[in-house]
Amino acid sequence: MYQVNENGFYGDFGGAYVPEILYSNVENLRKHYLEIINEPGFQAEMDALLRDYVGRPSPLYLANRLSEKYGCKVYLKREDLNHTGAHKINTTIGQILLARRMGKTRIIAETGAGQHGVATATVCALMNMECIVYMGKTDVERQHLNVQKMEMLGATVIPVTSGNMTLKDATNEAIRDWCCHPVDTFYIIGSTIGPHPYPDMVARFQSVISREMKVQLQEKEGRDYPDYILACIGGGSNATGAFYHYLDEPRTKLIAVEAAGKGVDTEETAASIRRGRLGILHGAKIPIMQTKDGQVIEPYSISAGLDYPGVGPLQAALAKTGRSQVLAATDEEALTAAFELTAIEGIIPALESAHALAALPKLTFKPDDVVVVNVSGRGDKDMDTYVKYFNQMNQK
Numbered sequence: 001m002y003q004v005n006e007n008g009f010y011g012d013f014g015g016a017y018v019p020e021i022l023y024s025n026v027e028n029l030r031k032h033y034l035e036i037i038n039e040p041g042f043q044a045e046m047d048a049l050l051r052d053y054v055g056r057p058s059p060l061y062l063a064n065r066l067s068e069k070y071g072c073k074v075y076l077k078r079e080d081l082n083h084t085g086a087h088k089i090n091t092t093i094g095q096i097l098l099a100r101r102m103g104k105t106r107i108i109a110e111t112g113a114g115q116h117g118v119a120t121a122t123v124c125a126l127m128n129m130e131c132i133v134y135m136g137k138t139d140v141e142r143q144h145l146n147v148q149k150m151e152m153l154g155a156t157v158i159p160v161t162s163g164n165m166t167l168k169d170a171t172n173e174a175i176r177d178w179c180c181h182p183v184d185t186f187y188i189i190g191s192t193i194g195p196h197p198y199p200d201m202v203a204r205f206q207s208v209i210s211r212e213m214k215v216q217l218q219e220k221e222g223r224d225y226p227d228y229i230l231a232c233i234g235g236g237s238n239a240t241g242a243f244y245h246y247l248d249e250p251r252t253k254l255i256a257v258e259a260a261g262k263g264v265d266t267e268e269t270a271a272s273i274r275r276g277r278l279g280i281l282h283g284a285k286i287p288i289m290q291t292k293d294g295q296v297i298e299p300y301s302i303s304a305g306l307d308y309p310g311v312g313p314l315q316a317a318l319a320k321t322g323r324s325q326v327l328a329a330t331d332e333e334a335l336t337a338a339f340e341l342t343a344i345e346g347i348i349p350a351l352e353s354a355h356a357l358a359a360l361p362k363l364t365f366k367p368d369d370v371v372v373v374n375v376s377g378r379g380d381k382d383m384d385t386y387v388k389y390f391n392q393m394n395q396k
């Protein structure tokens with residue numbers, strides 16, 4: 001019911017709005033992606049890499065102290081334990097295998113905080129492919145460690161100096177590159193965004209998260225579905241992966257958590273479902289934070305992975321139809337949740353994932369409720385931010 005239609009739409013959202021020069025390229029991908037990713041040989045190679053290289057299945061951990069605190073059973077889906085520290089590797093592995101089968105020799109990607117850039121540079125090293133990563137100059141300066149990792153992995157990082165020099169500008173530049181090299185180049189997109197078939201393709205690669213959850217919950221709880229799944233949303237890929245096999249399971253409530261920044265009603269926010277208006281960005285019709293004249297507003301969040309000015313078409317449709325409930329967590333709520341998880345469970349989450357955790361105190365649970373929080377990544381990359389606020393918040 002929530003699957004993409006032939007034209008790439010989920011209800012009102014999605015589609016493929018691409019310049020003429022990319023049309024045949026995107027069309028070629030659309031025609032072949034399902035056939036390729038459903039081949040037994042493709043799936044065997046992908047499953048082996050997910051197991052032996054990424055370290056899947058990621059554990060589903062019953063967090064006892066967190067459960068006690070929120071009066072229900074809280075499980076954490078540990079995407080933070082994946083190779084490269086987040087869920088993004090699930091889709092970069094899938095896309096590079098697809099690129100190879102389509103005869104592509106050159107990989108491009110965009111990155112904001114650098115997590116997707118690192119995951120892409122990693123699989124390019126693994127598969128011996130040329131890798132070019134576009135990254136806003138501001139982000140290059142803010143996320144220097146990830147730039148160094150990408151370079152050590154053999155990628156070329158190109159700082160983008162247009163616009164605000166952040167993720168949106170890096171994405172524009174990657175699309176421009178793709179237009180110049182439509183034949184040999186595969187564009188690896190890091191989230192459930194971009195023109196059809198990207199959102200569906202990324203959703204399928206990330207769906208391994210909920211595929212594993214079903215098996216793990218059956219083992220631990222004797223039923224394969226939870227009562228709640230909580231996930232943060234930037235473009236929507238980790239949430240989509242965590243929700244995917246439960247989209248048609250009415251017993252499971254899906255909670256998507258946006259980054260409120262300083263507050264959803266302030267000018268410094270990344271709550272693009274609440275604040276967005278329908279428009280076209282990066283090849284898809286989605287809710288976008290924009291001015292009256294349709295200029296994209298630079299989003300703000302303490303977490304670099306959540307400050308995309310739009311949201312992917314499936315997550316937009318789930319919100320609109322009421323299949324998901326959309327909450328928002330502020331910077332401060334996310335920091336509090338991150339410090340809490342660290343103190344009582346010994347797990348330092350990514351700032352993005354901390355937004356999902358910050359939804360726990362906003363919901364009311366029954367003691368038997370089974371709640372899964374998708375911990376999309378680990379906090380190593382956020383240590384500078386955590387250190388800055390840790391003493392400050394403990395003194396309050």
Ligand SMILES: *Cc1c(COP(=O)(O)O)cnc(C)c1O
Pocket residue numbers: 086087088115116190191192232233234235236237238239305306350352353376377378
């Ligand atoms: C990139 C990122 C996100 C946000 O992207 P989605 O596509 O919405 O999942 C969330 N968590 C982590 C750790 C990330 O690196």
